[in-house]
Amino acid sequence: MKLDGNRSFSILALASLLALSLFFSAVLLSVLLYASPREFLSSLLSKEVQFSIQLSLATATIATVACMFFAVPAAYALSRFSFRGKGAIDLLLYLPIGLPPVALGAALLIFFGTPVGKIFSSKFVFEVPGIVLAQFAVISALATKILKATFDSIDEEYEAVARTLGCTRFQAFRRVTLHLARGGLLTTIAISWVRAVGEFGATVMLAGATRMKTETLPIAIYLSLQAADVVKMSVLIIVLAVVSLAALFLIQRFGERWPII
Amino acid sequence: MISVEDLNLRLGNFALVDVNLRVGRGEHLVILGPIGSGKTTLLKCIAGIYTPDSGRIKIDGRDISRLPPEKRNLGYVPQDYKLFPHLNVAENVAFGLKVRGLSDVGERVREVLELVGLPELSSRRVEQLSEGQKQLVAIARALAIKPHVLLLDEPFARLDSVAKARLRGELMRIHEQTGTTMIHVTHDFEAALGLGGRVAVMDGGRLSQELPEVARYLQERLGYIPVDLEGEV
Ligand SMILES: Nc1ncnc2c1ncn2[C@@H]1O[C@H](COP(=O)(O)OP(=O)(O)OP(=O)(O)O)[C@@H](O)[C@H]1O
Ligand SMILES: [Mg+2]
Numbered sequence: 001m002k003l004d005g006n007r008s009f010s011i012l013a014l015a016s017l018l019a020l021s022l023f024f025s026a027v028l029l030s031v032l033l034y035a036s037p038r039e040f041l042s043s044l045l046s047k048e049v050q051f052s053i054q055l056s057l058a059t060a061t062i063a064t065v066a067c068m069f070f071a072v073p074a075a076y077a078l079s080r081f082s083f084r085g086k087g088a089i090d091l092l093l094y095l096p097i098g099l100p101p102v103a104l105g106a107a108l109l110i111f112f113g114t115p116v117g118k119i120f121s122s123k124f125v126f127e128v129p130g131i132v133l134a135q136f137a138v139i140s141a142l143a144t145k146i147l148k149a150t151f152d153s154i155d156e157e158y159e160a161v162a163r164t165l166g167c168t169r170f171q172a173f174r175r176v177t178l179h180l181a182r183g184g185l186l187t188t189i190a191i192s193w194v195r196a197v198g199e200f201g202a203t204v205m206l207a208g209a210t211r212m213k214t215e216t217l218p219i220a221i222y223l224s225l226q227a228a229d230v231v232k233m234s235v236l237i238i239v240l241a242v243v244s245l246a247a248l249f250l251i252q253r254f255g256e257r258w259p260i261i
Numbered sequence: 262m263i264s265v266e267d268l269n270l271r272l273g274n275f276a277l278v279d280v281n282l283r284v285g286r287g288e289h290l291v292i293l294g295p296i297g298s299g300k301t302t303l304l305k306c307i308a309g310i311y312t313p314d315s316g317r318i319k320i321d322g323r324d325i326s327r328l329p330p331e332k333r334n335l336g337y338v339p340q341d342y343k344l345f346p347h348l349n350v351a352e353n354v355a356f357g358l359k360v361r362g363l364s365d366v367g368e369r370v371r372e373v374l375e376l377v378g379l380p381e382l383s384s385r386r387v388e389q390l391s392e393g394q395k396q397l398v399a400i401a402r403a404l405a406i407k408p409h410v411l412l413l414d415e416p417f418a419r420l421d422s423v424a425k426a427r428l429r430g431e432l433m434r435i436h437e438q439t440g441t442t443m444i445h446v447t448h449d450f451e452a453a454l455g456l457g458g459r460v461a462v463m464d465g466g467r468l469s470q471e472l473p474e475v476a477r478y479l480q481e482r483l484g485y486i487p488v489d490l491e492g493e494v
Contacts, residue, residue: 157343160310163330164337165357165406171331175360179347 028241034234043235051212052220053239059128059216060196063135067143067192072185075147076173080156096141104137105205112206130207131214135196143192150184151177190251194244217243262286263307263410263442268316270306277302277466280316284410284444289436291453292446293479294463300446301340303463304412307444308337320409336403336411336441340418342395344387350374350398351383357406369405376435377401393424397431404441413445417452425452433457450483 035043043049078090096104112121124130154177162172178185200218207214209223217240224232265282277299284290294300305311307318309330318326325333344353351370358366374380377397382390390398396416403411416432417425433456436443446463447453454460461470462478469475 155343157339157341158345160305160308160330161337161339161343162345162356162360163310164308164333164335165402166331166334166360168329168331171360175356176345176347179345182347 031234031237035231039231040235043232044239046232048212048215049220049232049235049239052215052217052236053243055128055131055215056197056217057243059131060135060193060199063132063139063196064189064193066132066136067140067196068185068189071140071143071147071188075144076151076177078144078148079151093141093144096137097145101134101138101199101201101203102205103201105134105202108134108137108202108206125206126208126210126214128207128214131203131216134202134206135199138199138202139192139195142195143188146188146191147181147184150181150188153184154180186251190248194247197243197247198240262321263444264319265303265307266317266319268303268306268313268318270302270311270313272302272311275299275302275466277306277313280466280468282444282461282468282470284442286321286442287440289432289443289445289456289458290461291456291458292444292461292463292468293450293453294446294448296448298448298463299466300448300463301414302466303468304337304414304444304446307410308335308412309333310337334406334409336400336406336408338396338399338403338411338413338416340414342399344390344395344399344402346387348387349383350379350385350387350390353387353398354383354401354405356402361406373401373405376404376438378431391424392419393428396420396428400435404435404439408441410442410444413443415447415449416445417447417449429456450479 078086099107109125111117112125124133158176158180159167159169159172162176163169167175197216198218199216200222203214203216204219204222209215209219211223215223217236221233221236221240224230224236263282263284265280268277268280270277275297280303282290292300292303302311306313309325309328309332313326316326317324320333330337345356348356351374354370354373355366358369363369370383371380374383377400379394379397379401382394382398387395387398396419400411400413400416413432416428420428429452432443432445435441436457443458445453445456445458459470460475460479461468462475463469464478469478
C-alpha cells in the first residue's frame with residue numbers, strides 16, 4: 001500500500017484508533033461480563049472489598065497530599081534557582097521514575113534494614129504507613145518533574161513585576177505563580193493520586209500483602225488471584241477503573257473552578 | 262531625585278559599563294538606544310530584579326542598591342506588560358495596594374483608572390483588552406502604589422501608529438497630572454522625541470546624558486537633530 005495520498009493516511013490513522021478501541025473494549029467487556037449482577041454486587045459489598053476501597057482511597061490521598069507538600073517547593077527551587085549540584089539532583093530524581101516500583105520497594109526494604117532505617121522500621125515495614133511511604137516514593141519524583149516543567153513555562157517576569165509591586169518572593173509565588181500554575185498543579189494532583197491508588201510493586205515489597213491489613217485494591221487483586229476468586233478480581237478491576245477515571249474526569253471538569261489557597 | 266552611579270553588570274557576553282544617570286524629581290527622562298543596547302537590563306537593575314556587580318542606585322540620596330525589589334517602591338512596566346491573567350483590570354491595579362494591606366483600595370483603584378482614562382474597564386478580563394489598553398492598565402498598576410519613579414520599558418513597542426499617538430498624549434497628561442518621575446527606555450526614536458522629556462542615549466551598554474553627545478548620536482542615527490534639542494545644543 002502506498003501512503004502518498006491524504007485519504008489512505010487518514011484511513012490508516014482511523015483504523016489504528018479503531019483497533020486500539022476494540023482491543024480495550026474487548027478486555028473491559030470480558031471483565032464486566034464475568035460475574036452475574038448478583039455475584040458482582042455481593043462481592044462489591046463484601047467487607048474485604050469495602051476495606052480495600054477505603055484503605056486505597058485513604059492512603060492515596062495522604063500520599064498525594066504529602067507528595068504535593070514537598071513537590072511544589074522542590075519543583076519551584078529546581079525551576080527558579082541555580083546552584084551547584086542541581087544537575088545531580090535532577091538526575092537523582094529520574095531514578096524513582098525510571099526504576100520499576102518493585103525495585104524501589106525492595107530498596108526501601110533494604111533501607112529499613114540499615115542502622116538508621118531500623119529506628120523507624122517497625123512503623124513502616126509490613127504496616128499501613130508503609131503503603132503511604134511506598135506510594136509517596138513512587139509519585140513524588142514524578143510530581144516534582146511535572147511541576148518543574150509547569151513552573152519553567154511560567155515567565156519569571158510575572159514574579160518580577162509582583163515583587164516591584166511589594167511582594168516578597170513567597171508572596172509573589174502564592175499570589176501569582178501558583179495561580180498561573182493551576183492547570184499543571186491539578187494535572188499533577190490527578191496523575192499522582194491515580195498512580196498512588198494503582199501502586200502495587202513498591203507496596204507489596206514494603207507493606208506486604210496482608211489480608212484486611214495492608215490490602216489496598218491492587219493488593220486485593222493479587223490476593224484474589226492467589227485464592228482463585230475471579231469474581232472478586234473482576235469487581236476489584238472495575239472499582240479501580242471507575243475510581244481512576246472518575247478522579248481524572250473530576251479534576252479536568254471541575255478543577256478550573258477550585259479556589260487556590 | 263534618582264541617581265545611578267558607576268553601575269556595572271555583566272550578563273554573559275553583554276555588559277552595562279560604568280552607567281551614570283541623574284533624573285530630577287518630576288522629570289521625564291527618555292533613554293534612546295538600539296535593540297540589544299542594554300535598556301531593559303538597566304531598568305531591571307534599577308527595579309532590583311537584577312543585582313549589579315558594582316555601583317550604586319540612590320533615591321533622594323538614599324542608597325537602595327541592596328534593597329530587594331519589594332522595598333524599593335518603584336513602578337516597573339515591562340515591555341510586554343505582564344498583566345496578571347488570573348485577575349481582572351481592577352484587581353491588577355489593586356495588586357500592589359492589597360499586598361501592602363491598605364484599606365481604601367477600591368477608592369485608589371478608581372482614581373488611578375480615571376487617571377489613565379479607563380474607568381469603564383475595571384471589571385474587564387485582561388485578555389479582552391487592546392494592546393493600548395493593556396499598556397495603560399500596566400501603567401495604572403504601577404502608578405497605584407505611588408512609586409518614587411515609574412520605569413517604562415518600550416511602551417510604544419506593540420502599538421500601531423494611532424495607538425502610539427494616543428499613548429504619547431496620555432503619558433504627557435499623566436506626567437503633568439501626577440508629577441511622577443519617569444524613566445522611559447525605547448528604540449523608537451520617532452515616538453520618543455517630542456515627549457517633552459530630557460533625552461539620554463544608550464549604546465553597547467554605555468549611557469550618555471551629555472547634550473552634545475546625545476545630539477551627535479541623534480544626528481548620526483536620524484540624520485537631523487530633533488527640534489526639541491536644537492535650542493539646547
Ligand atoms: N540574562 C541574560 N544573560 C545573558 N545575556 C543577556 C541576558 N539578558 C540580556 N542579555 C543580553 O544583553 C543585551 C542587552 O539586553 P537588553 O534586553 O537589556 O537590551 P534592550 O536594549 O532592552 O533591547 P530591546 O530594544 O530589544 O528591548 C542583549 O544582547 C541580550 O541578549
Ligand atoms: Mg528591552
